Amino acid sequence: MGSGHAHKLYRHAHSPVHELPPHTKLAAVLGFVVVVVSTPREAVWAFALYALLLGAVAARARVPAGFLLKRLLIEVPFVAFALLMPFVVPGEQTTFLGVSLSVPGLWGAWNVLAKGTLGVAASVLLASTTELRALLLGLQRLRLPPLLVQIASFMIRYGDVITDEMRRMSVARRSRGFEARGVRHWGVLAKSAGALFIRSYERGERVHLAMVSRGYTGTMPVIDEVTATRAQWTYAAALPLTALLICLLGWTL
Amino acid sequence: MRSCNSFARRLIIRDVHVPDGFINAPVSAVAGVVAAGAVAVSLRGARRELDERTAPLAGLVAAFIFAVQMLNFPVAAGTSGHLLGGALAAILVGPWTGVLCIAVVLLMQGILFADGGLTALGVNITVMGVVTVVVAYALFRGLVLVLPRTRRSVTVASFAAALVSVPAAAAAFTLVYAIGGTTDVPLSKVLTAMVGVHVLIGIGEAVITMLTVGAVVAVRPDLVYGARGLTAPLKLRVDGELVDAAEPAPVAAGSPKKLWIGGVVTALVLAGFVSFYASASPDGLEKVAADKGIDAKVEEHAAAGSPLADYGVKDVDNARLSGGLAGAIGVGATLAVGTGAFWVVRRRRTSQETAAV
């Protein structure tokens, strides 16, 4: 198991990045990604600088390069899409190793790959240096509607419980000699999914009962709060502000 | 570790979430505003329906959607599909909670797993949350009202709703891409690819959704949002005999029929408007292409002999598919407007209650 406090991407360590308040980190990552997306694709050097910036943050946070690179795999489906672009996008053609490629398509692929990769890397750095609980508190601090944060925290709290139930149902199916092999077995799987929904919904009702039994009336009592000093904000802002500088240079040069 | 395994599996079978850099910044921002608005409206709607049960129920349903997306449905040797879950959520828990659940799942996937870009979160929520849920629910509700009130109708309506919702989302994505895509892939090609592939995915989604809804209806019909209202009067056991107990007066429900007639009229008006816009849109794109001087190259490329780039075929594609696009988006937009109006009316009617909440 193991969501809740620490999640799959989180790497426990003590570093200046880990110790930053979560909402400053969330804001910094969001700012950084917005800046990256707004950078003209022709400023190739700017993206190299962004990558260096993230590398510096990763080093500061003691996140090993291998860990970061492995997490970038999440991108794979879009890489495939990007690789198609040079073949389907109309426009000026160029020849590379005897294959005819479109220049706008190549730029498009570069644009998606560079920005997408930087975005994923920034998110992975955020997730690997911030505990789940802290992330939720940070979202709340950034004025995400409290109800939405509550829904998210219940989803996180019970995600593994529900997944475990699903796994137990699968074990029960297989213990009775059922192995889903094709479309004709979908009925059985869908029955499991239906049962899983009923279990989830009923658990939701029971959780609600447990909550109202202890005086819940619709708002979560504030037990923990996160605060950030001006120095911490400044420290977190270093990443998006440096990126902004690079971006502005990218537009002017 | 178990959850690492499941995470790895997610990695392989996850459908594609739009990453950063795919849609330009202004359109991403607009989509973000649309998504935020939709989530805000859904929060109010869910809260009105579920009251203080919203957080735990929506949270658990979100966890369910998250889990069920990992359930593999084998298609043939080696390949398998899985639920996207938008239509299922809409039918099982209604449009408000449905949008919230999908939005939260996408938000958490974006922040925790870097699955889908943070700047593309608005696009992802709008396309996969709002459009899917709204289209599926509109169609489902419409069919349930038209068809005889039986369990079979519920399953038939689920099938149709899920079937249409997936290509509708694909069409909506194409529209977003047409406005704010960072690379000028020809619209007709994107649309053909997206809708074509997603009609196939939609069939799978429809069968699974129908079977799953059917399984829930068979056991707990009261839990299916679209199939409620089966209760028996209370009894008291007095000396072993059952006698009727005094029954509290049932809460009067609103009149959905009137609302839906209004909805259909709005749908027709909007469908006309949107199809006009949609058919005009490719021309607009071509105009931009001509302004930028790419036009000649397109023709040159077509002359190079690629059958897909052939002008005639492209035009036919445009005309035919823009119709489908218009229909799908028209229904979606109608529901958005319709529910918005519904919300305003209801809000006025229950303003005191809302104030109390």
Place this chain on the structure above:
Amino acid sequence: MTAPSLDVSGLAYAYPDGHQALFGVDLTVGRGERVALLGPNGAGKTTLVLHLNGILTGGAGTVTVAGLPVGKKHLAEIRRKVGIVFQDPDDQLFMPTVREDVAFGPAAAGLRGAELEAVVRKALDRVGMGEYADRPPHHLSFGQRRRVAVATVLAMEPEILVLDEPSSNLDPASRRELADILRSLDVTVLMVTHDLPYALELCPRAVILSEGVIAADGRTGDILADAELMARHRLELPFGFVPSSVA
């Protein structure tokens, strides 16, 4: 004369799916009593429990807690007075850490800061879980989770503690530890259970709920010894267990 901790009369209820669970329940529990609520599966035990703090309403009959009728008007106070420990601690422990979970009830009642901290510490100490305050609930063993669940309710200083199957899924040591904790508490207890030796060990009085009505009410030892009554309500003692030899 002080009002009894709990007074139920003529309670009937059917679920939204049409299934009727209660058919007129009458039950009174005096202050400081420890009562076992026995009954076969599907007798309506959990349904009854959910009426005690007004989670289920809308059927026929009344429930009164310490003189206060259970209804919309006093709901907040009723829920503070009736502490329900649910069967599955995963349902009960919904917050990210043990400390926040125990703090949830008192915080909802308005407690903050050092006062809240003191209440949380006291409740956790009463169940011997003081060291685990900052752990996430799902990192605890099942027995520990059950004890934290009891603490979440104790933190609200309830008038009556309602336990739904407190000994289920516990290993023998955890089961005994929980019994020691429950005995050490000075509150009214209503314990729903299938664990008849546990009922006999902890509760002087027992009632049988069967087919949605109270079918028997008396000394736990007497009820468990009445073989005919027990068999009629599908209650069975564990192999080799003789109530008279213990009581």
